[in-house]
Structures are given as structure tokens and as C-alpha cells.
């Protein structure tokens with residue numbers, strides 16, 4: 215998976231996607247550089263905050279990531295975000311240019327569904343009051359199902375005939391249909407395993423195909439549900455309602471607008487703010503600092519934001535959105551270093567722990583060597599000695615690796 219992870223942001227108009235993307239792609243605290251050569255117009259680079267290996271060794275001061283940044287052991291690892299605007303009910307049937315936007319989703323590894331939990335926008339994003347946002351979660355999932363299912367069913371008579379004629383196995387036949395959504399044979403096999411189907415593919419009825427599509431969409435596009443606008447007074451009741459219906463492990467509470475404001479005020483020198491935390495300091499808190507004083511209106515705004523968001527929920531939640539996405543994808547960070555003794559890439563003065571990639575849990579040291587070196591390593595060394603090629607990476611134990619090249623080592 216390496217550096218190619220793509221997180222798609224979906225949601226009805228005005229749910230807060232752009233605001234959240236603004237907060238997540240703000241690179242002022244980072245070096246701003248990233249490993250992607252081309253960024254397409256609807257993509258942006260976001261930063262997921264992970265615990266950096268530097269803090270295990272007290273090397274926070276020397277940590278200098280090649281890409282992203284690291285502050286006090288919190289490392290911002292760049293990943294690509296996809297802005298899928300314009301999804302409204304009926305999108306699968308082409309409403310609001312829906313098919314075009316759904317097509318963009320093919321490349322996403324995980325989705326973030328931004329839900330306006332204030333209930334102040336209807337299903338098409340128009341201003342209203344008292345709208346039930348729990349409905350949005352069902353319709354958006356339904357749109358994706360209808361899109362994938364519609365494509366599959368349109369081709370089903372041919373697919374079925376071919377399957378019979380070629381005596382193919384069901385995984386191969388389905389994979390041919392799902393590969394366009396970035397599925398792999400392993401994902402397709404997982405979908406069929408989950409369903410324990412007893413009927414052969416040629417006898418599958420519509421209900422079976424619907425179940426397959428539903429399971430495929432949930433497996434291929436794990437979805438974080440970002441309940442946004444928690445700062446709004448109407449949000450609480452809607453959050454409770456959604457929490458009763460949905461898997462709590464998928465929910466993240468956010469106030470994107472608060473995160474944008476806090477980062478802006480920090481940049482302008484009015485507050486000290488640790489991204490993703492509840493800690494905000496003003497000139498009143500730190501009278502000896504060089505923070506600028508704020509007028510009464512701004513002070514009240516910050517106090518209100520602290521009461522409604524930071525103290526009640528622990529943070530604006532925005533940082534947790536990407537953390538949850540990588541958790542759902544089962545990704546863990548791996549630090550590759552050229553010198554396993556001092557963790558540099560050759561010269562400590564250029565910094566330590568320069569390279570970090572996210573890999574799927576269960577990835578072996580040998581597979582990481584292919585990602586990093588583009589080939590096989592002669593030997594792989596961790597902090598406690600040699601590591602076998604087929605050894606899966608264990609976070610915190612064997613996640614700092616030095617790959618010795620086949621011929622001349624560097």
C-alpha cells in the first residue's frame with residue numbers, strides 16, 4: 215500500500231467537506247513537502263498524526279522527516295485526500311453529475327462521510343432546521359450500493375454466461391467485475407468468504423447479488439462517519455440518535471470550523487494551539503509570552519468554542535478522522551533507516567527517522583523491503599538484530615528497519 219493510500223471525502227453539499235479538507239491539508243506546521251509527484255485537481259495532501267519512533271529514544275529534537283513533519287514525537291505523515299463533491303440522493307442515476315463523482319471514488323482506499331449533524335441542511339444541502347441527519351448515512355451508502363450494483367447487474371447475463379462457458383471460479387468471475395473499483399482477488403475472496411454462499415454463481419438471484427454488493431462496498435470502502443458541526447446547539451440529540459443506530463467504532467465527532475479557526479489564530483499569533491488537542495493558551499494564560507492580545511469578542515468566541523467543543527469532546531476531532539481511517543484500513547507506520555545504530559540515513563546532522571511509510575498490518579519485513587528498495591534486501595536488521603523476510607512487522611517492536619542492499623550496502 216505504501217504511499218499510495220487515498221482517502222475519499224464524501225457527503226452532501228454544505229456538510230463541511232471543504233472546511234475539513236482545509237484543516238487537514240494545512241501544512242504550515244510541517245515541512246510542506248510530500249512524496250507525490252503529481253497531484254490531480256480534486257486531490258490534496260493531508261497529514262495523519264501518528265506516534266513517531268523518535269519519542270521512544272528521546273530523539274524528538276533530532277527528528278527530521280523527509281516528508282511531513284514531527285513535533286514533540288507527533289509525526290504528520292502525508293497521505294492523499296480526494297474531494298468527492300456533489301453527491302446527492304439520486305447520484306447513481308446521474309442526478310447532480312452524480313456518476314462522475316461516484317467514478318472518482320473508484321480509486322479511494324477508505325472513505326470519510328462528512329455528516330452535518332446540526333440538522334440545518336436538508337438532503338441536498340439546502341438550509342433548513344430540524345433535518346434528521348441519521349438518514350444521510352443510509353442514503354449515501356445506498357447511492358454507492360446502487361452504483362456498484364447497477365453496473366454489476368447490467369452486465370450480469372453476460373458475466374453469468376461467460377462464467378459457465380469458461381468454467382471459471384466465482385472469485386475470478388467477480389474479481390473481473392470488481393477490479394475496476396480497485397478490488398484485488400484477496401478482497402473479492404474475502405467478500406465471498408464472509409457470505410458463506412451455498413448456491414453456485416449461475417443460480418445467484420437478485421437478493422444474493424445485492425448481498426454481495428453490500429458486503430463488497432463495506433469491505434472495499436471502509437467508511438469513517440465524521441459527525442460534523444458538533445459545536446451547533448442542535449447537534450447533541452442527533453449525535454445520540456446516530457450513535458444508537460450505527461457502529462460506534464466508525465463514528466468520529468468533529469467541528470471542522472473550530473479547527474480551521476484555531477489554526478488560523480495560532481498562525482496569526484493570538485493563541486498557542488496544539489493541533490488535535492484540547493489545549494489552547496491565550497495572552498491571559500501566558501502573560502509573559504509574545505502572544506498578541508485578543509479583543510473581547512474573539513475572547514468570548516474562544517471561550518465558547520472551548521466549552522462547546524474542546525472541553526466536552528477533548529478536541530475538535532478533525533485529526534481523529536484520518537487516524538480512524540488508517541485504523542479501519544489496518545495501517546501501521548514503519549520507519550526505514552540506513553543506520554540502525556543512530557537511526558539516520560547516513561549523517562546524523564541531517565536528522566533521524568527521516569523515512570516513514572504506512573503498511574497494512576501483517577505485512578512482512580520482506581514486503582516492506584520491496585516497497586522501500588524496489589527489490590529484495592540481502593538482510594533486514596531491526597533494533598534487536600536480524601529480522602527474517604517472512605516476519606510480519608510488529609508496531610513498537612520491529613517497525614524500525616534497516617535494509618541491506620543485495621550488492622554494495624550504503
Ligand SMILES: Nc1nc2c(ncn2[C@@H]2O[C@H](COP(=O)(O)OP(=O)(O)OP(=O)(O)O)[C@@H](O)[C@H]2O)c(=O)[nH]1
Nearest residue numbers: 227228229230231232233299300442443469470471
Ligand atoms: N457550525 C459549523 N459550521 C460548519 C462546520 N464546518 C463547516 N461549517 C459551515 O458549513 C458550511 C458549508 O461548509 P463547506 O465546507 O463549504 O461544505 P462542503 O461540504 O464542502 O459543501 P460543497 O462544497 O457544497 O459540497 C459553511 O458555511 C461552513 O462554514 C462546523 O464544524 N460547524
